[in-house]
Amino acid sequence: MTEPMKNISKSEVLVLKEQIAYQEGQVVSKTLAQNPAVSVTLFSFDKGEEISTHASGGDAFVTCLDGVGRITIDGQEYFLHEGESIVMPAGHPHAVYGQEQFKMLLVVVF
Template sequence: MFEYTLYEDLAAEIEIPRVGITSRPVFKSDRLRAVLFGFAEGEEMSEHTAAVPAIAQVLEGEATMTFEEEERKLHAGAWVLMDAHLPHSVVANQPLKLMLYLLRAPKPSGD
C-alpha cells in the first residue's frame, strides 16, 4: 500500500506572529524534514548553516536572504536549493511564511 501526506493549503498551517519567529514541523521521515516558519515583519534569522542540503520556499511575503556574501530579495513563489554547510540568513521585509525542507540521503540497505 502506498502512503502520502497532503496539506491542501500549506500556508494556512501557520500564523505569522506579531513579534518574533514561530516554527512548526509538518513532516519528518528518514529522508526529509519539513518545517514551516512564520516571521513577523523585520525579524531576522542570523547567519547559520545546515548540515544537510536544504530547500527554502517563500509561501507568503517578502524576504532578503543572504547566501554567503550574495544578498537576494525573494517574494512569494521563490524557491532555492542550498548545499549543505552554505552560510545563509533570512530577514523578513514583510510578514513572511517560509517552508524549509531538510534533505537527508537514504540510508544504505543492509543487504
C-alpha cells in the same frame, strides 16, 4: 514509531500558508516531518525578524508562501516572493530575514 508526518491534516487539500500564523515580533515554526533523511518545516517571520547566519548539514530548499523574505547565502542577498524558491547549499553560511511579513516552507535533505 513516530508518525512520518505530524501537525498537518492528511487526505485533505491544504493551503500551506494558512497552516501557520504570523505572531508579532516573532519567528514561528511548525515541524511537519522529521527523520534522519529529511526535515519539513513551515516558518512565519514577522517583518524585521530573522534567523541569524548559520550552516546546515543538509541542502535546504526554501519556497516563499507569502510576503517577501531576504535570504543571504555566502554573503549574497536574494529576495524571495510568493511562489519563488531557492536552495541554501549544505555547509554554506546562510540567514533568513523577514523583509516584510514572510512565510516559507523549508525542506532540508540530509
